Every structure is written in structure tokens, then in C-alpha cells.
Amino acid sequence: MKKSVKELIIHRKSTRNFSKKPIEESILNELKKQGQQSKALYEAISVTFEISKGKEITKKLGVTTGYFGKLFEAPHYLVAITDTKEGYQENMGYQMEQVLLAAQELQIGTCWIAVIHHRQQINEFFNVPRGRTLLALSPIGSEVEPFGYKLLNRSKQSEPSIRKSLDEFVWIDSWDRPYNESKHGSLDGFEAILKDAKLAPSWGNEQPWRVLIEGEQLHLYTIPFKKDEESFNPHKIDCGIFMYYIEALAKEVGIESNWSRESVTIVSPKNFQYIATLKLNRD
Ligand SMILES: Cc1cc2nc3c(=O)[nH]c(=O)nc-3n(C[C@H](O)[C@H](O)[C@H](O)COP(=O)(O)O)c2cc1C
Known part of the structure; x- marks a missing residue:
């Protein structure tokens, strides 16, 4: 990454409205590379990142995943599968965020989504082997303004969300x-x-x-x-x-x-x- 982590963190936010236009293959390959090279928090835990077509993911997961069972339409999805050894959830946060910050540097919008419900069925559906689980996803694409946004006279898509002191x-x-x-x-x-x-x-x-x-x-x-x-x-x-x-x-x-x-x-x-x-x- 060329930008500092601090700079990326200060400007990051979740993206929830995506252009339908696919992302260039070279950028998707770069994100895959970032996934492979991401540093683990606990080295004994193996995580794999795949990039799938957005439509396949929304079709396969239906209304099972995301806040209120809502997945965003996006041209691609990053899909993260992990061993379920001790510390695997923390390890996923630590490792996948490196990929999402790399996406941000490439001006690609993302949004964390965790698979909370129906994990067994989802794992069967994605042929995830025993001892591993599909834990997290993120839509990948270029951000667009939601329809009617300009009419509402908003200057930004979303204000930064509030944090504790x-x-x-x-x-x-x-x-x-x-x-x-x-x-x-x-x-x-x-x-x-x-x-x-x-x-x-x-x-x-x-x-x-x-x-x-x-x-x-x-x-x-x-x-x-x-x-x-x-x-x-x-x-x-x-x-x-x-x-x-x-x-x-x-x-x-x-x-x-x-x-x-x-x-x-x-x-x-x-x-x-x-x-x-x-x-x-x-x-
Ligand atoms: C593990 C995890 C799961 C999340 N799941 C969802 C989700 O299902 N749908 C959604 O719209 N946002 C989801 N988010 C995004 C959070 O709502 C968002 O990070 C938070 O509101 C702060 O806003 P910001 O990311 O724009 O700073 C998730 C974030 C994390 C870390």
C-alpha cells in the first residue's frame, strides 16, 4: 500500500450503493493477491479469499445474510472462508480488513458482512469442508450515489458514523x-x-x-x-x-x-x- 494506514483509516467508510459496472480484472487480481499476502493474527488459522460474481452470491444467500437479511447488489463479492480454530473470528477481522483497506486505496467500495445465521446450510451450499466456515463477505464495486440523492440536496452520501470517546x-x-x-x-x-x-x-x-x-x-x-x-x-x-x-x-x-x-x-x-x-x- 502506498498510502499510510492512518490515512486510509481516517477516510474509510462502508459503501452500500454500487454501480453495476464490473471492476477491471487487474484490480480484482490485485485484491486476490492482497488476500493471499495478508498477515494473519494467529498463523495456525488458514483463511482463503475468493472473488465471486455478485449475482451468484445474492442468489445463493438469498435473504439469509446481512442486516435484516439484506445483501447489497454489487458486481462482485469477496468471500472469506476460515478454519474454525480458537481465535478464528478475531483473525478474520484482522486479516480481511487488510484486503478492504487495499480496496479503498484502489477506490473500490466495500462493506463488511458477517454470516451469523444458517451457517450450516450456507457452508453446505458453498461446499465448505468440515472444520472450516464461510464467515464473512463484502460487496466489491464502485460507489454510486443512491437514486434521488441530489434531489434531497445532500452534499455527501453518508456522514461519518459516530464513535465513542x-x-x-x-x-x-x-x-x-x-x-x-x-x-x-x-x-x-x-x-x-x-x-x-x-x-x-x-x-x-x-x-x-x-x-x-x-x-x-x-x-x-x-x-x-x-x-x-x-x-x-x-x-x-x-x-x-x-x-x-x-x-x-x-x-x-x-x-x-x-x-x-x-x-x-x-x-x-x-x-x-x-x-x-x-x-x-x-x-
Ligand atoms: C463484522 C461486521 C458485520 C457487518 N455487517 C453489516 C451488514 O450486514 N450490513 C451492513 O449494511 N453493514 C454491516 N456492517 C458495517 C457496519 O454497520 C459499519 O461498519 C458501522 O455502522 C460503522 O460505519 P462505517 O463503516 O461507515 O464507519 C458490518 C460491519 C462489521 C465489522
Whole structure:
């Protein structure tokens, strides 16, 4: 990528209205390459990205997927299939977001869609082998303005969606000490990193990430997913995207770091679920 990750993150947004015009083959090949080269969060998990015709996907998935069972019409769809080993949802967020940022750099619109319901039938339909699952999709195409938009006199297709402030999702040393800018300052550069990382997309824009900073370690938690009956938790995909943003933004300002799952003993309030810990690589 030529643009910085920071620049891409600041300008990204979901696209939901696509031109019917197919994307050039060379661009689709570039996206496939980005998928193959994307860095995994957990290397033991294998993810494959395929690009399918938009019509095939909307026909196969019907009304089973997307908010309110709605998939967008687009000339192509990126389809992501993964092993279902521990951490696979976070890994998907971390890896697929790299492809979506590459698409953004190529001025291609995308929108995250997670397969939440009817996964067994969908996997059978796509011939996904046991031990793997079709977890996420994104329409791919050029953005167009929705019909009638100009008549409504709107200047932009969509306003940037709102994000929480740091004091709503960051705590320092313990869960009764929310981050306070005047008291805690720049957090050795992590305040700026978190302010950009919080622009990450998330399911329903719920921004489920919760961060506890303890010395040089950053522990990441997620809020529980309210639809308890589902074994699947899309918030973990959101956390994976957030993890990629933090690590990549830190790298751009010269801070090398990596995520790992630790045996963290800090009991969290409100059933927050532990995801992973970021540690700085000092040498
Ligand atoms: C895992 C995941 C699943 C999502 N599923 C959908 C979806 O089914 N339909 C949709 O319109 N947007 C979906 N989104 C997009 C979010 O609604 C969007 O990221 C959020 O509202 C913030 O807006 P922005 O991406 O424009 O910044 C999803 C996002 C994520 C990360």
C-alpha cells in the first residue's frame, strides 16, 4: 500500500450503493493477491479469499445474510472462508480488513458482512469442508450515489458514523479508573493511536472493544453479544479489525508490537470477555 494506514483509516467508510459496472480484472487480481499476502493474527488459522460474481452470491444467500437479511447488489463479492480454530473470528477481522483497506486505496467500495445465521446450510451450499466456515463477505464495486440523492440536496452520501470517546472504552490500571485526558495524558503515544483505531468498522457500529492499559500492556476485551443463542460472536471480528488498526498504527510511528492471548487474571465488570494482550517489542 502506498498510502499510510492512518490515512486510509481516517477516510474509510462502508459503501452500500454500487454501480453495476464490473471492476477491471487487474484490480480484482490485485485484491486476490492482497488476500493471499495478508498477515494473519494467529498463523495456525488458514483463511482463503475468493472473488465471486455478485449475482451468484445474492442468489445463493438469498435473504439469509446481512442486516435484516439484506445483501447489497454489487458486481462482485469477496468471500472469506476460515478454519474454525480458537481465535478464528478475531483473525478474520484482522486479516480481511487488510484486503478492504487495499480496496479503498484502489477506490473500490466495500462493506463488511458477517454470516451469523444458517451457517450450516450456507457452508453446505458453498461446499465448505468440515472444520472450516464461510464467515464473512463484502460487496466489491464502485460507489454510486443512491437514486434521488441530489434531489434531497445532500452534499455527501453518508456522514461519518459516530464513535465513542476514549473515556467510554479505555481504563487505566483498573476497571474503576476510566481514561481521563488531563490526568493520563498521551499514554506514550497510545492516546493518538487509540483515537484513530476507534474509527474501525463494527457490527451495528457497536464498537464492542474495551481496553485496560496496565503499564506497557494493553489488554483487549469485548462486550458480550446480546443474541446469546448464537455460538458466533461478530464482536470478535470487530475486535480483530481494531487489533489490526492498533498494531499497524503503532508500527507507523515506530512502535513494534504484537498480540498474544495471556492468562489474564484481572476480573472484568459487566461480563467483558478477554480477547488478547498487546505487548511492545522493545528490542
Ligand atoms: C463484522 C461486521 C458485520 C457487518 N455487517 C453489516 C451488514 O450486514 N450490513 C451492513 O449494511 N453493514 C454491516 N456492517 C458495517 C457496519 O454497520 C459499519 O461498519 C458501522 O455502522 C460503522 O460505519 P462505517 O463503516 O461507515 O464507519 C458490518 C460491519 C462489521 C465489522
